[in-house]
Amino acid sequence: MSATAPRRLENLQTDKGKVPVYATGIIDQPWDDYGEEDHATWAVLYERQRDVLKGRACDEFLAAQDAMGMSPDRIPKFAELNEVLSKATGWTLIGVEGLLPELDFFDHLANRRFPVTWWIRRPDQVDYIEEPDLFHDLFGHVPLLMIPVFADYMEAYGRGGVKAHAIGPDALQNLTRLYWYTVEFGLIRQQDGLRIYGSGIVSSKGESIHCLESDAPNRIGFDLERIMRTRYRIDTFQKTYFVIDGFEQLMEATGPDFTPIYGKLETLESIPAGTVLESDRVFHRGTGEGWETGGDV
Ligand code: PHE
Ligand code: FE
Helix, strand or coil: CCCCCCCEEEEEEECCEEEEEECCCCECCCHHHCCHHHHHHHHHHHHHHHHHHCCCECHHHHHHHHHHCCCCCCCCCHHHHHHHHHHHHCCEEEEECCCCCHHHHHHHHHCCEEEEECCCCCHHHCCCCCCCCHHHHHHHHHHHHHCHHHHHHHHHHHHHHHHHHHHCHHHHHHHHHHHHHHHHCCEEEECCEEEECCHHHHCCHHHHHHHHHCCCCEEEECCHHHHHCECCCCCCCCCEEEEECCHHHHHHHCCCCCHHHHHHHCCCCCECCCCCCCCCCEEECCCCCCCCCCCCC
16 A cells, blocks of 8 residues: 655646646655555665666766665665765755755755655556656665765755846756756766766666667767757657766866856757757767657757
């Protein structure tokens, strides 16, 4: 039995499709309310992804996940993870109902609080769910917060978000693309080849294989302004993945004030999700097999 239906308030129709709106308050993880079915869903997903990610996720992600003490046995308790995480990098997990309004989200990140959706998907959603749940947030995002340079990046991103929000919707869109192509769908170059660090990938079996092994998508070197101009897919695998050389590169590239960059990008066209530019550092040029036309956001 599962006792854990999400408490959604309503669905909002936006230019990114239907977006669920949740209460914005912080809640204690109602751990005792998880049913056998919820713990079983966690176990199935945890074991399956750990298996898929061996040799695919970057070593730092896998080591961080081990260090956090997550296990397939039961849904982790936020309070227990917080003891480890706060010592490592000063981050705190907070329980939320689901996706937050952008400014609330940025404010939490800027203060080293990471919102984690408390409920887990239903068993029929193990392969795909259209919104973040506990598995995506906890398994996908939280291990990276154990890595000092990435932990700093996330805080800086939150502060950058507060600023971009004040500048306007175009700046916010540029910054959201950066989040998408790094935090959610980023690849990283390791000694022995390309590996995954993006949370949207590591929480998906299909995309974990697709992003590295399929000939269809482009794999292109990280380029800040290029990424900020690039539209993306929310309902299919990505057409393009961007590759960083290391987490330090993320920190360095995003150190400068973005205000002048936002101004410059206002005058430039956005780039479709699957386009390869002359100036790109191409690791792999996608065949485009199976791509749907249209639908980039
Ligand atoms: N440097 C960015 C700004 O001035 C903030 C930022 C840091 C954004 C890290 C993303 C990641 O807005
Ligand atoms: Fe996410």
